[in-house]
Amino acid sequence: MASVLVTGSAGFIGFHVAERLLSMGDSVIGLDxxxxxxxxxxxxxxxxxxxxSDRFIEERISLEERDKVFSIFERHKPDRVIHLAAQAGVRYSLEAPQAYVDSNITGFLSILEAARAFKPEHVVFASTxxxxxxxxxMPLSEHRGGNHPVSFYAATxxxxxxxxxxxxxxxxIPVTGLRFxxxxxxxxxxxxALFKFTKAILAGxxxxxxxxxxxxRDFTFVDDIVEGIVRISQKPAAPSENWDAEALDPAVSSAPYRIFNIGNSQPIQLMVYLEAIEKALGTPAIRNFMPMQPGDVAATWADTSDLQVETGFKPATPVDDGVKAFVDWYRSYYEV
Incomplete structure (x- = not known):
């Protein structure tokens, strides 16, 4: 079984990835x-x-602590790296851009430098x-777009x-970026949104x-994201056989580098998503309509054809099912 370093292991996606790897018999070094x-x-x-699990090792450090990151690589020698730690949030990046530089830029450099020194077989990292x-x-394609971000989070x-x-x-270094x-x-x-809407509705x-x-939004259930991450992590990036320097394709390279979308490929209107939450809760929402916020985009829709070709997997969890799973967890965790 593999030894996998998962950064952001206490975070939403990182936790689910680590739990999945442990269930497969892998050893996980969790950094957060x-x-x-x-x-x-x-x-x-x-x-x-x-x-x-006795196959989970916790390392509680910040990615900016480069010497400590190197020590983790030296002590544990991970076969693969799944880098999910980041300062997340579009709107917060308007308030605290330095936090995004520290975590997303300086922190990622620590991972890349450690990978350069210790040479894991594959580094997979979260993009967006x-x-x-x-x-x-639409649908948004890795082979065309990604050069005009409108938030500082996206820029990092x-x-x-x-x-x-x-x-x-x-x-x-074989490196693959995944746009969630x-x-x-x-x-x-x-x-x-799902967490905030659920909390607000239950509180009236x-x-x-x-x-x-x-x-x-192309709402994507976390189990589908995890399935895509795990499958991609097991297929180290390789140079493209069809690379053409005069017809540049941002999703592939002459280097061992790839970019993939992971999305449900089923764009849903926000009002339909809200109705799914109301249905799962059995309670109507009080709607407060507001203007577009800086850094937001009106629509997303993933082209996942490359993911399907590479892994044979297509995310497909219906929104009603995914929302109900969240609401069931929320009621249990918060004893509502």
């Missing part, structure tokens, strides 16, 4: 600093589940659908893709609907 961006108690509860920004040609993730490519080119589309599900982040408080509710 449990920062206060949202309730650390939720992160501690996730970690407690992971630490029930937010990099598509102003791209309005686009920078990650450029950094990863340079290291893949210079040092032949609006992930939701049990153990989710409190700053995301208004639900804020930006752009007057006229938003479309």
């Amino acid at each position: 600093n449990l920062n206060g961006y949202y309730d650390p108690a939720l992160k501690e509860a996730r970690l407690a589940r992971l630490k029930a 659908s937010s990099v598509y920004g102003l791209d309005g040609a 993730k686009k920078a990650n893709e450029a950094m990863a490519h340079s290291y893949a080119h210079l040092f032949r 589309f609006t992930v939701y599900g049990p153990w989710g982040r409190p700053d995301m 408080e208004p639900v804020d609907l930006y752009n007057n509710g006229d938003m479309v």
Whole structure:
């Protein structure tokens, strides 16, 4: 079985990835600093589940602590790296851009430098659908878009893709970036729509609907995201056999580098998503329509044809099923 370093292991997606790897028999080194961006108690509860396995090793550090990152690689020698730690959130990046530079740029450099020194077989890292920004040609394709981000969060993730490519080119490190589309599900982040809507509805408080509710998102259930991550991690990136330097394709390279979308490929209107939450809760929402927020985009929709070709997997969890799974978890965890 493999030894896998999962950064952000106390985070929403990182926790689910680590739990899945442990269930497969892999050993997991979980790196996280449990920062206060949202309730650390939720992160501690996730970690407690992971630490029930004797194949989980916790490393509580920040990625910016480069010497400590190197020490983890030297001591554990991971076969693969799944790098999910980041400062997340579009709107918060307007308030605290330095936090995004520290975690997403400096922190990712620590991972790339450690990979350069210790040579794991594959580095997989989280990018985001937010990099598509102003791209309005749907579905959004890795082979075309991603050059016009409209939030600083997205800009740091686009920078990650450029950094990863340079290291893949210079040092032949197999690196794959995954652009996630609006992930939701049990153990989710409190700053995301599903969590906030559920909490507000149960409290009898208004639900804020930006752009007057006229938003479309490719909501993707976390189990589908995890399946894509795990399958891709087992297939190290390789140079493209059809690389053409005169017809550049941003999703492939002459270096061992790839970019994939992971999304449900079923764009859903925000109002339909809200109705699924109301149905799962058995309670109507109080709607508070608001203007579009800076950094937001009106619509996302993933082209996942490359993911299907590479892994044979297509995310397909219906929104009603995914929302119900979250609501069931929320009621149980918060004893509502």
